[in-house]
Every structure is written in C-alpha cells, then in structure tokens.
Amino acid sequence: xxxxxxxxxxxxxxxxxxxxxxxxxxxxxxxxxxxxxxxxxxxxxxxxxxxxxxxxxxxxxxxxxxxxxxxxxxxxxxxxxxxxxxx
Amino acid sequence: xxxxxxxxxxxxxxxxxxxxxxxxxxxxxxxxxxxxxxxxxxxxxxxxxxxxxxxxxxxxxxxxxxxxxxxxxxxxxxxxxxxxxxxxxxxxxxxxxxxxxxxxxxxxxxxxxxxxxxxxxxxxxxxxxxxxxxxxxxxxxxxxxxxxxxxxxxxxxxxxxxxxxxxxxxxxxxxxxxxxxxxxxxxxxxx
Numbered sequence: 001x002x003x004x005x006x007x008x009x010x011x012x013x014x015x016x017x018x019x020x021x022x023x024x025x026x027x028x029x030x031x032x033x034x035x036x037x038x039x040x041x042x043x044x045x046x047x048x049x050x051x052x053x054x055x056x057x058x059x060x061x062x063x064x065x066x067x068x069x070x071x072x073x074x075x076x077x078x079x080x081x082x083x084x085x086x087x
Numbered sequence: 088x089x090x091x092x093x094x095x096x097x098x099x100x101x102x103x104x105x106x107x108x109x110x111x112x113x114x115x116x117x118x119x120x121x122x123x124x125x126x127x128x129x130x131x132x133x134x135x136x137x138x139x140x141x142x143x144x145x146x147x148x149x150x151x152x153x154x155x156x157x158x159x160x161x162x163x164x165x166x167x168x169x170x171x172x173x174x175x176x177x178x179x180x181x182x183x184x185x186x187x188x189x190x191x192x193x194x195x196x197x198x199x200x201x202x203x204x205x206x207x208x209x210x211x212x213x214x215x216x217x218x219x220x221x222x223x224x225x226x227x228x229x230x231x232x233x234x235x236x237x238x239x240x241x242x243x244x245x246x247x248x249x250x251x252x253x254x255x256x257x258x259x260x261x262x263x264x265x266x267x268x269x270x271x272x273x274x275x276x277x278x
Contacts, residue, residue, distance in 0.1 A: 051246045056214050058195040063215035066111035075110075078128050079103055082135050 098138055101147050102131070108148065108216065109155055115211040116159050118200040126162075130155040149218065153226045156208060163204075198248040202241050209237035210245075 071079075109130060113123035133154050134141075141150055199207060205227070212223035213234065220238075224231045 052242055055195075055242055055245050055249075058192065059199075059210065059215045062192060062196065062199075063111045063115065063211065066114050067107040069107070069110070071106055071110075072124055075106060075124060075127060075131075078131060079106075082099075082131065085135075 098141055098143065098147060099135065102134055102138075102151060105148055105151055106131070109151055112152055112211060112216055113155055113159070115199070115215065116156065116204065116208060118196070126155060126159055129158050133158065146222065149222050149226055152212070152216070152218075153228075156226060194249060195245075198245050201248060202244055206237045206241035206244065209234050210241040213238050 106127060109127045110123055113126040113130075114120055117123055117126065130151060134151055141147065199210075202210070208227060209223060212218045212226060213220060218226065220231050220234050224234045227234060
C-alpha cells in the first residue's frame, strides 16, 4: 500500500491516503479537512492504531531476533547430556 | 502458531526444536540473556524428566512455555526480586526515543523491561509468540479477560513510556520542533 506521497505504509488499520511521516498531512486528515482518495473511504487513522502497529512490529523483531540466534554452547551441552540419558 | 509445534515428531525431539522460541520468551520475561539461558536449561530438564505427563496431541509449545514461566516466577519468589512492581517504576521513568522521532530497539527493550511482569508476559505471548488470548490465558493460569486487559494496559504503558501517543512522535520530537520554531521566528522560516 502506498500513501499519498508514495510512502509505503503498513496495511493494518491505516487509511490509504495517510502518510505518518508527514505531521501536517496527518493533522489535516484527522480533522477531516482533506479529502481522501480511496474509493472505499475508510475512516482516517487514529494515532493509537499506528502506535500499536509500531509496538507490535518492534516486539516481533525483538522476539524473532532471539529465535534466529544460534543456540549457546551450554544449552547444546545440556541437550547432549539429555540425549545420553537412559530412556 | 509455529509450524514447529505441529511437526509430528516424538515429543522430546519436538521439544529440542522449540528451544529458540523458549529462549526468546525467557529473555522477554527476565530481560537478561544469561539468566534466560539458565531458565531454558531448567525448563528443558524439568520437561525432559516429566515428558510422561505431557499429553500427545496437545500443544507442546504451550506446555513448555508454561513450565518456563512457572520456573521463572518460582525463582523470582525465591529470590524476592522486584517482580511485584505495580508499574510505579514505569510511571516515574519515561523512555524517550534515542533518536529524533524514531524508536529504536534499545529504547523499546528498556521500556518493555519496565512494564510489570504480568503485562510484559501477556504482551509477549500474544504479540510476539503468536499465542491466542485463550492459549496465553492457559499458560498464565488466568482468565482470558485478564490477558486481554493486561495486553491493553501493556500497550498503553509502552506508548506512554516511549512517548509515542501523539502523531508528532513519528516526526521531529518536541525539543527539535522548539529549536526549529525559534530559528523560524528569527527569520529564515522553513517552508
């Protein structure tokens, strides 16, 4: 999805004519004084939606960052020990 | 939900595949990688020893997360750490974006660690680990409504701490705007 000024904006909960990098644009949209260009004319975004999207994205980034780290040696050693245990 | 938990492997093998997820959850809970790895080790030992009590066909990932969080809270009670914080720390300490108008990961981690642990846990389970509200409620041993409320409060507190409740937070911060305004009033206003 692209904003009015060609800026890619997240799909979730954002009005297609909204560019959150542009404060002036955002305020005009929020006040309803600037007409949208979407055919479906969804309501303008609330800043809370944008914030939640941003927080969600950082949270997943943080979590996935650890998921993709190599398993440390001490846990590898534990796994070996566990696998050697009698069944 | 992760495809890992649905892989039809023997439980012990499937358990080992879930270690990265367990580490990520552990570090989100305790905010310290070394302690997180200790927690994961303890969780694996307990799970391995009690694998017989795991019911095949149920959610292994949720079972392991439950063991990990119970281990963490037991340890906290033992150590009398400050997990009972009611959020007063968060109210006092605001984490402002380190760079102009942008929240970086370091700011975010700091803010997350200032949340009360029950809220942090709920937010991570639902928002990062991909559990449903129902699954998160089972893991945390509380009602679904409680989880929803914790997630909402966590989001609100994070927004407050990161000072991102206003649209201006995605542009220049207040200090920068003031400087720009002052420069503008002295002539040379930006268009």
